[in-house]
Amino acid sequence: MLLIHCPYCEEDRSELEFRWAGEAHVVRPENIAAISDEEFAEFFFLRNNEKGLTYERWRHIHGCGRFFNAARDTVSDRFLMTYKAGLPKQPLPVAEKFAAIAEEKSVETWEQTEGDAR
Amino acid sequence: MRKYSVFAIAREAMRAHKGWEAQWTSPEPRSSYDVIIVGAGGHGLGAAYYLAKEHGITNIAVIEKGWLGGGNTGRNTTIIRSNYLYEESMDIYEHSLKLWEGLSQDLNYNVMYSPRGVMMLSHNIHDQQSFKRHINANRLYGIDNEWMTPEQAKAFVPVLDISKTARYPINGAALQRRGGTARHDAVAWGFARAAADRGVHIIQNCEVTGIRRGTGGEVQGVETSKGFIGAKKIGVSAAGHSSVVMEMAGVRVPLASNPLQALVSEPMKPIFPCVVMSNTVHAYISQSDKGELVIGAGTDQYNSYSQTGGLQIITHTLDAICELFPMFRRVKMMRQWGGITDNTPDRSPIQGVTPVPGLFVNCGWGTGGFKATPGSANLFAHLIAKGEPHKLAAGLTLDRFRTGRLIDEAAAAAVAH
Numbered sequence A: 001m002l003l004i005h006c007p008y009c010e011e012d013r014s015e016l017e018f019r020w021a022g023e024a025h026v027v028r029p030e031n032i033a034a035i036s037d038e039e040f041a042e043f044f045f046l047r048n049n050e051k052g053l054t055y056e057r058w059r060h061i062h063g064c065g066r067f068f069n070a071a072r073d074t075v076s077d078r079f080l081m082t083y084k085a086g087l088p089k090q091p092l093p094v095a096e097k098f099a100a101i102a103e104e105k106s107v108e109t110w111e112q113t114e115g116d117a118r
Numbered sequence B: 001m002r003k004y005s006v007f008a009i010a011r012e013a014m015r016a017h018k019g020w021e022a023q024w025t026s027p028e029p030r031s032s033y034d035v036i037i038v039g040a041g042g043h044g045l046g047a048a049y050y051l052a053k054e055h056g057i058t059n060i061a062v063i064e065k066g067w068l069g070g071g072n073t074g075r076n077t078t079i080i081r082s083n084y085l086y087e088e089s090m091d092i093y094e095h096s097l098k099l100w101e102g103l104s105q106d107l108n109y110n111v112m113y114s115p116r117g118v119m120m121l122s123h124n125i126h127d128q129q130s131f132k133r134h135i136n137a138n139r140l141y142g143i144d145n146e147w148m149t150p151e152q153a154k155a156f157v158p159v160l161d162i163s164k165t166a167r168y169p170i171n172g173a174a175l176q177r178r179g180g181t182a183r184h185d186a187v188a189w190g191f192a193r194a195a196a197d198r199g200v201h202i203i204q205n206c207e208v209t210g211i212r213r214g215t216g217g218e219v220q221g222v223e224t225s226k227g228f229i230g231a232k233k234i235g236v237s238a239a240g241h242s243s244v245v246m247e248m249a250g251v252r253v254p255l256a257s258n259p260l261q262a263l264v265s266e267p268m269k270p271i272f273p274c275v276v277m278s279n280t281v282h283a284y285i286s287q288s289d290k291g292e293l294v295i296g297a298g299t300d301q302y303n304s305y306s307q308t309g310g311l312q313i314i315t316h317t318l319d320a321i322c323e324l325f326p327m328f329r330r331v332k333m334m335r336q337w338g339g340i341t342d343n344t345p346d347r348s349p350i351q352g353v354t355p356v357p358g359l360f361v362n363c364g365w366g367t368g369g370f371k372a373t374p375g376s377a378n379l380f381a382h383l384i385a386k387g388e389p390h391k392l393a394a395g396l397t398l399d400r401f402r403t404g405r406l407i408d409e410a411a412a413a414a415v416a417h
């Protein structure tokens, strides 16, 4: 289970209190009736599904109830930071970048162990 | 390839089993192939087998970053059924079920397909209406599925608690008798052996890291950890990593990769005669031939490639199992693991052509593609050989997310699978 830092409550709380809410910073087109089917499919269905650093939204549904953004590594599931909704995509703090690289080496996922164990 | 038979066992028994040959070879890759398939799961290996068997294409490599069958094929709870709601789904899952019925003979490999019946529990009036709608749709389409009263369900699965005071009371069930289970590893191994026998190269421990394209945008081959390997056609069948591989060719697919977990108990004497699924309280259970209870849990809510999952997810499933089958409360769980499933917005698979000439995709089987292995592989082979989909898979196109012609199994069934 994940431990998630809500930037509004300013506390680390268990994942049970949160609902994942999809990729962050997806902007709804302003002229939605005018866009092509391709553009609509892109906006509505296509997500990055990154392996590695991802920006996503969470909602503290059993807490303050508010949406916020997070940066997480989808290989180790480690949160690199969380920040308030409405802020633009935040760059990773430098320390987190190094931690993320170190983490990638130390966390025992299949990708790191069996996957490479020739 | 030397055939497996009762005589082969007798012969080997007499010479201390020294004469068994390796089931497949591990060749060095050629510089190019007619077809490259990315991912040696059941779907990819099966596609190679059917390309060789039914379409006469044998200059094929199946490229696998780990070991064959080490992805979701070797991690799933092996539930097989075809009682889906929509025609597009019924077409492909029923095609698959028919192939399961003859697969051991066809491959000369015991895949232990066991049509022991798949029972889905109904807990409320909504379930009942939805299941009966499924049953009617299935029967009109020639697929078996029948309604059972709680008493009939209990007669079929004696350990089921149908009392009115149960925490999750049952008001009936749907049973597909031809549904059941198969031995997951044997499916990968059987397809691998039969494909290798027809000349297919299975290249393990070789990760595809790029897709090279020519001036017309067409595929030319793949970059791998063992160097560049050329190919006129590439079929991607990489389950949880499909969007990562497709991205290498600049094609975006609507997939979310989520961990899904399963667990098995200590082995016991035969106690559980079929497969029971409860979508409403989220429990999936059967007993393997080794005697272990095989239990499927749910997906984590977030995207991840960790191949692990949250403990609260399996706790939730075991809670439901203990309520439905009170006598399993004292059973010990032995192992737990996760796989990365590739889920589409409408929870139906994608199989079809892509905007890139020569590139074909088979993905989005999510939490329910083991049952489809032979059928999907068979139709994927057709797609790669002919360049256009077989009519049984014609609705599964990538393009449906543009046209809006979705196959909304998730909403209709309210289940993961």
Ligand SMILES: Cc1cc2nc3c(=O)[nH]c(=O)nc-3n(C[C@H](O)[C@H](O)[C@H](O)COP(=O)(O)OP(=O)(O)OC[C@H]3O[C@@H](n4cnc5c(N)ncnc54)[C@H](O)[C@@H]3O)c2cc1C
Residues within 6 Å of the ligand: B038, B039, B040, B041, B042, B043, B044, B063, B064, B065, B066, B067, B068, B069, B070, B071, B072, B073, B074, B075, B076, B077, B078, B079, B080, B206, B207, B208, B209, B237, B238, B239, B240, B241, B245, B260, B261, B262, B296, B337, B338, B339, B340, B341, B365, B366, B367, B368, B369, B370, B371, B372
């Ligand atoms: C816990 C769990 C329970 C399940 N239960 C059921 C069930 O009861 N019934 C059912 O029908 N389905 C079930 N499923 C779903 C089912 O397992 C899958 O849909 C199905 O097995 C997918 O088969 P596949 O051959 O496409 O994928 P896989 O077997 O995952 O094969 C894909 C392969 O691609 C390889 N690959 C990925 N990226 C690369 C790369 N870059 N280069 C080279 N190779 C690569 C992977 O290593 C992998 O071996 C379950 C899944 C899980 C995880």
Ligand SMILES: [Zn+2]
Residues within 6 Å of the ligand: A006, A007, A008, A009, A010, A060, A063, A064, A065, A066
């Ligand atoms: Zn909060």
